[in-house]
Every structure is written in C-alpha cells, then in structure tokens.
Amino acid sequence: MDNREAYLDRYMRNTHLLGRIVSLAALVMLLGAPFLIGAVLGAMPDLGLVCRKYLSIGLVWIISSVVEFLVYTPMLGAGGSYLAFITGNLINMKIPCAINAKDMVGAKSGTRENEIISTLSIATSGLVTILVLAVGVALLTPLRPVMQSPRLAPAFANVVPALFGAMGYKYYRQNIRLAAAPLLIMSILFILAPGLTGSTGTMVIPSGGIAIGLAWLEYRKHQKEGRV
Amino acid sequence: MDGSVLAQLSSAPIYMICGGIVAFVAVVCVVFMVRAWRAGVAIGMDRTKMKRAVTASASFSVLPSLGILLGVIALSGSLGVPWPWLRLSVIGALHYETQVADAASEAAGLPELSGSAMTAEAFSTIALLMSACIVWGMILSVLFNKKYLHRLQGQGEKKPGEKKGGFGDIAMGAMFIGMVSAYLGSYLGDFASGEGLFTFRGSWTPLAVAAVSALAMAGFTWLSEKKNLRWVDNFSIAASMLLGMLAAVAVGR
Numbered sequence: 001m002d003n004r005e006a007y008l009d010r011y012m013r014n015t016h017l018l019g020r021i022v023s024l025a026a027l028v029m030l031l032g033a034p035f036l037i038g039a040v041l042g043a044m045p046d047l048g049l050v051c052r053k054y055l056s057i058g059l060v061w062i063i064s065s066v067v068e069f070l071v072y073t074p075m076l077g078a079g080g081s082y083l084a085f086i087t088g089n090l091i092n093m094k095i096p097c098a099i100n101a102k103d104m105v106g107a108k109s110g111t112r113e114n115e116i117i118s119t120l121s122i123a124t125s126g127l128v129t130i131l132v133l134a135v136g137v138a139l140l141t142p143l144r145p146v147m148q149s150p151r152l153a154p155a156f157a158n159v160v161p162a163l164f165g166a167m168g169y170k171y172y173r174q175n176i177r178l179a180a181a182p183l184l185i186m187s188i189l190f191i192l193a194p195g196l197t198g199s200t201g202t203m204v205i206p207s208g209g210i211a212i213g214l215a216w217l218e219y220r221k222h223q224k225e226g227r228v
Numbered sequence: 229m230d231g232s233v234l235a236q237l238s239s240a241p242i243y244m245i246c247g248g249i250v251a252f253v254a255v256v257c258v259v260f261m262v263r264a265w266r267a268g269v270a271i272g273m274d275r276t277k278m279k280r281a282v283t284a285s286a287s288f289s290v291l292p293s294l295g296i297l298l299g300v301i302a303l304s305g306s307l308g309v310p311w312p313w314l315r316l317s318v319i320g321a322l323h324y325e326t327q328v329a330d331a332a333s334e335a336a337g338l339p340e341l342s343g344s345a346m347t348a349e350a351f352s353t354i355a356l357l358m359s360a361c362i363v364w365g366m367i368l369s370v371l372f373n374k375k376y377l378h379r380l381q382g383q384g385e386k387k388p389g390e391k392k393g394g395f396g397d398i399a400m401g402a403m404f405i406g407m408v409s410a411y412l413g414s415y416l417g418d419f420a421s422g423e424g425l426f427t428f429r430g431s432w433t434p435l436a437v438a439a440v441s442a443l444a445m446a447g448f449t450w451l452s453e454k455k456n457l458r459w460v461d462n463f464s465i466a467a468s469m470l471l472g473m474l475a476a477v478a479v480g481r
Contacts, residue, residue, distance in 0.1 A: 004270070004271055004272075007267070007270050007271070008267070008271060011263070011267045011270075014263075015263070016373065016374045018259070018260075018263075019369065019370075019373065020369075020370050020373075022256045023366045023369055023370045024370055025252070026249075026252070026253065026256075026318065026319070026366065027363055027366050027367070027370075029249045029252065030249070030318070030319060030359045030363065031356070031359050031360065031363065033245055033246065033249060033314070033355065033359065034352050034353075034355035034356035034359060035352070035356075036245050037242055037245055037311070037351075037352055037355060038348075038349075038352035040236075040239075040241045040242060040245070041233070041236055041237075041348040041351065041352060042348065043347070043348035043349035043351075043352055044349070044352060045349075045352040045353045045355070045356040046336070046349060046353045047356075049335060049336065049353055050353060050356050050357055050360065053332070053335035053357065054357070054360060054361070056335075057328060057331045057332060057335060057357060057361055058357075058360065058361035061324065061328070061361045061362055061364070062361075062364050065362070065364030065365045065368065066364065066368065068365055069364075069365055069368040069369065069372070069376075070376075071403065073369070073373060073376055073377065074376075074377065074380050074396070074400065075400050075403065075404075077377070078373060078374070078377055079260050079263075079264060081369060081373060082260075082369055082373065083256070083257065083260050085319070085365035085366045085368075085369045086253060086256065086318065086319060086366060087253060087257070087317075087318060087319065088316075088318060088319040088320045088321050088362075089292070089296060089316075089320070089321050090321065090365075091321070091407070092292055092295070092321070093289060093292040093293075093296075095404075095407070096288075096465075097285050097288045097289055098285075099400075099404055100284060100285070100288055100465055101280075101281040101284055101285050101288075104280055104281065104284050104461055104462075105274075105277040105278075105280060105281055106277075108396075108397045109396050109397040109399075109400040109401075110380075110396040110397065112271060113268075113271075113273060115264075116264045116265075116267055116268040116271075116273060116278070117268075117277075117278070117281045119260055119261070119263075119264035120261060120264050120265065120268070120278060120281050120282055120285070121281055121282075121284075121285040122260075122285075123257040123258070123260045123261035123264070124257075124261065124281075124282050124285040124286050124289070125285050125286075125288070125289040126253070126254075126257040127254060127257045127258070127261075128285075128286050128289035128290060128293055129289060129292075129293045129296060129316075129317060130250060130253065130254045130257070130317050132289075132290065132293035132294060132296075132297060133250075133293065133296065133297055133300060133313055133316060133317050134250070134313075134317075136294075136297040136300065136301075137300065137309055137310075137313045140301070140304070140309060143297075143301075144301055147294075147297065147298050147301050148298070148301060148302075151477060151480075152477060154433060154476035154477055154479065154480060155473035155474065155476045155477045156294065156295050156298045156473075157433075157476070158433060158434055158437040158472065158473055158476040159291060159292050159294075159295035159469070159473065160411065160434075161411075161415060161433075161434035161435070161437040161438040161441070161472065162291075162437050162438070162440075162441040162468070162469040162470075162472030162473050162476075163292065163441075163465075163469055164408050164411045164412060164438060164441075165412075165437060165438030165439060165440065165441030165442040165445070165468070165469075165472050166441045166442060166444070166445040166464075166465050166468035166469055166472070167404075167408055167465065168408040168412060168438065168442055169441075169442035169443075169445040169446055169449075169468075170445060170449070170465075171401065171404060171405050171408060172405070172408075173446075173449075174401070175401075175405070178402060178405060179405050179408075179409065182405060182406050182409035182410070182413075183409040183412060183413060185413075186409050186410050186412070186413025186414070187412075187413040187416045187417065188413075189413065189417070190413045190414050190416060190417020190418070190421075191416065191417045191420045191421050191425075191426070192417075192421070192425075193417075194417050194418060194420075194421040194422050194425075194430075196414070196417070197414045197417060197418050197422070200410055200411055200414040203410045203413075203414070204406060204407045204410045207406035207407065207409050207410040207413070208402065208403040208404075208405075208406030208407060208410075209406065210406060211402035211403065211405045211406035211409070212399050212402045212403060212406070214402070215395075215398050215399060215401070215402035216395065216399075219395050219398055
C-alpha cells in the first residue's frame with residue numbers, strides 16, 4: 001500500500017470517527033435544547049405527552065429518515081452524509097447541490113474524488129445556509145415585510161420547482177430515454193391519485209427504482225456489446 | 229398564555245442556547261471542509277476543480293437558503309425567532325418543520341399554532357417533539373453509515389482520476405432522474421387533478437416555474453458549450469432558479 005492509499009484510508013477512518021462523534025454531540029444538543037429552554041422558561045417539556053404522541057406524529061418521519069438514509073448516503077459518501085444529516089434540508093438543497101458539484105468536476109460516484117467533492121459541497125452549502133439565516137435573523141425587522149410581501153410570495157413558494165426544472169434539464173438531456181419512463185409513470189400516477197402529492201418524498205423510491213432498473217438493462221446491453 | 233412568552237422565546241438566553249448550537253454546527257462544517265480540502269490536495273486532486281465545487285455550491289445554496297429564511301420568519305410568529313432559526317439551520321427541513329410544529333401544537337392541546345395561544349410548557353413540549361421526530365437520520369448515520377458504505381463500495385472502489393464509471397455511478401444518476409421525475413410528476417398531477425380528477429384547475433405555477441427554469445438552464449448550457457463561456461457553469465443553476473422564481477412572481481400565483 002503506497003503512502004497516498006494509507007493516507008486515504010486514515011482519512012476515511014477518521015471521517016467516520018469524527019462523523020459519529022459530531023453526530024452524537026449534535027443529537028445530544030438538539031434533544032437537550034428543549035430542556036435547557038424549558039429551564040429558562042420555568043416549564044419543562046411534558047414527557048408523558050411526548051411519549052404518547054411520538055409515534056402518531058413521528059412515524060412518517062421515521063420511515064422517511066430510513067428511506068433518506070438508504071438512498072442518499074451512497075450519493076453523498078461518508079463525510080457528505082454525516083454533514084447532510086446534521087445540517088438537514090436534503091431534498092431541497094443538499095442532494096442537488098452535491099450532485100451539481102460532482103457533475104461540474106466530473107467525479108464518479110464511489111470514488112475518493114467524489115467523497116472529497118461531496119464533503120466540500122455539503123459543508124459549503126451548510127455554511128451558506130447558516131450565514132444567510134444568521135444575517136436574515138439579525139435583520140429580521142427590516143426584512144420581514146420584504147420576505148413576506150404578497151408580491152414575492154409565489155417566488156419563495158416555488159424554490160423547489162425552480163431547482164428541479166434546472167436540474168431536470170441538465171439530467172434529462174444526458175439520457176432522455178432513461179428519463180421518459182419514470183416521468184411518464186409518475187405523471188400518470190399523480191394524475192390518477194392526486195392524494196399522493198403529499199408523499200412525493202416517498203414516491204422518489206419507486207421512481208428511482210424504475211430509473212435504476214432501466215439503467216441496469218441499458219448497462220448490461222452495453223456490457224454485452226463491449227462498450228463499458 | 230402569559231403575554232410575555234413570545235418575548236421570552238426571543239430573549240437573549242434562548243438566542244444563546246440556539247446560537248451556540250448553530251455555531252457548533254458551523255464549526256463542524258468548517259472542520260469537514262478543511263479536512264476534505266487537505267485530503268484532496270494530498271491525493272493530487274486539481275485545486276481548480278475543488279475551488280469550482282466550493283464556488284458552485286455556494287452560489288447554488290443562496291436561493292434555497294432565502295426560501296428557508298422565509299420558513300424561519302413564518303414560524304417566528306408562533307415559536308419566537310431563535311428556535312426556528314436553530315431548527316432550519318441545523319437538521320431541520322423546510323417542509324418538515326411547519327408540519328411537525330403544527331401536529332405537535334395540536335398534541336400539546338393548543339387550538340392552533342400561534343403566538344397568542346402559546347404557553348411556555350406547550351413550547352418546550354413542541355420543541356422536544358420537533359427534535360425527537362427528526363433525529364433518525366443522524367442515529368442511522370452513527371450506527372450504520374460506515375458498514376453501509378463499506379458494503380456498497382467495498383468491491384467496486386475506484387481510484388481518483390479513474391475515468392471509467394461503473395454501474396454505481398450510473399445508478400446514482402438514475403436515482404436522481406427518478407427523484408426529479410417524481411417531483412415534476414407531482415406538479416403535473418396537482419395541476420391536472422389537484423382540484424378533482426382531470427379538472428385541470430390545480431396550480432400550474434410550479435409547472436411554469438420548472439419550465440422557465442429548464443429553458444434558462446438550456447440557454448446557459450448553450451452559452452457554456454457552444455460559446456465556450458465555461459464560467460457560466462458556476463452560476464447557471466442559481467441563475468436559472470432565479471429566473472424560474474421571477475416567472476412565479478410574474479404569474480403572481
């Protein structure tokens with residue numbers, strides 16, 4: 001094993017160690033904060049109520065977290081995924097951001113290069129959000145009327161469609177045949193069962209499954225033809 | 229509620245508690261960033277590429293962050309400023325916070341999630357429920373990230389600079405196509421059947437926004453590829469999003 005490989009192995013081991021430590025620390029802080037705030041306010045959380053209502057409120061988010069972990073961890077790599085699960089806002093920011101960065105530099109999934117680029121991307125994105133929110137909170141009084149003006153409301157309500165429109169073009173043009181089937185199937189499903197729009201995050205799984213299945217068939221075909 | 233609770237929720241001690249956690253996460257981001265940068269340099273990665281990744285990610289994140297700031301403002305009327313600031317800077321997600329805060333306030337016995345109905349005990353209970361419901365991503369990461377990635381990558385790991393992509397890379401691209409398709413399909417479904425099956429009376433704004441944004445992206449791609457203006461790549465997604473969002477303002481819905 002050469003020096004570079006040894007360095008990378010050490011880097012990865014330390015990334016997992018650091019990721020676990022900071023995740024646990026963040027977990028303790030986030031769960032501890034309501035108690036600390038409760039102490040300041042002189043009113044502790046009602047633990048009985050939290051236990052009784054936890055499943056009814058949290059079940060959908062537990063399932064969603066499992067799905068997000070299984071799907072997005074391989075996309076983001078180790079450092080990127082530890083950071084992304086700490087900083088949040090995965091679908092509407094971190095995932096597209098990391099994918100965009102990966103594409104811009106031409107990194108391949110599963111490589112050390114992608115691990116580095118993904119970590120840089122998620123860390124940058126997290127810092128930008130923290131900065132924007134800190135400035136926004138500091139300037140809340142003058143910003144509130146602007147941010148909440150009815151004129152601008154449609155713009156802020158449509159950040160995700162704007163994001164997926166731009167990213168959609170970028171990805172669809174690379175493989176329009178692959179994109180057509182999931183888009184068609186999802187459109188038909190959502191038209192026939194509009195109630196599913198509340199579970200779009202979960203519908204990513206079958207949609208992604210269809211796309212991956214088709215990609216696999218294409219890959220096998222190219223393998224047989226000796227093109228990959 | 230005691231009329232001063234909302235003021236208490238935005239008081240200096242609460243800012244210090246929430247601000248301390250936000251600062252911790254900011255430091256974590258910086259540490260991961262510096263480590264990744266050093267590792268990239270050590271394995272001989274092109275610094276220009278890494279710089280591009282940072283610049284593009286920064287420009288990419290500004291607009292969604294403004295959308296998230298709006299979430300902070302929206303929740304500040306009922307939960308004070310520091311708590312929504314913390315939640316949306318760390319771990320939270322825009323779509324999650326409002327829904328869970330609403331459900332938690334109902335569970336805490338409030339008639340609605342509002343500043344006028346809030347009590348100190350209800351707040352601390354709501355805050356704990358909001359935190360406890362969303363921690364699973366972190367818990368799963370702590371427990372399984374290493375094993376999961378090792379299992380997935382163990383056999384097909386490639387060295388930096390290796391050009392030929394295996395199926396893993398194709399699968400990740402396909403997964404993202406699936407993700408975009410699910411969201412675009414949901415906008416179409418909402419428009420066609422959101423107000424009743426095949427009535428076509430639902431909101432068409434998300435579709436128009438996505439279309440304008442995609443068209444703008446096509447324009448930037450053309451500039452980059454045909455006119456050799458490669459620098460536009462760094463800002464093309466952010467600029468396309470901005471144009472899409474401006475279209476929403478023009479449509480005014």
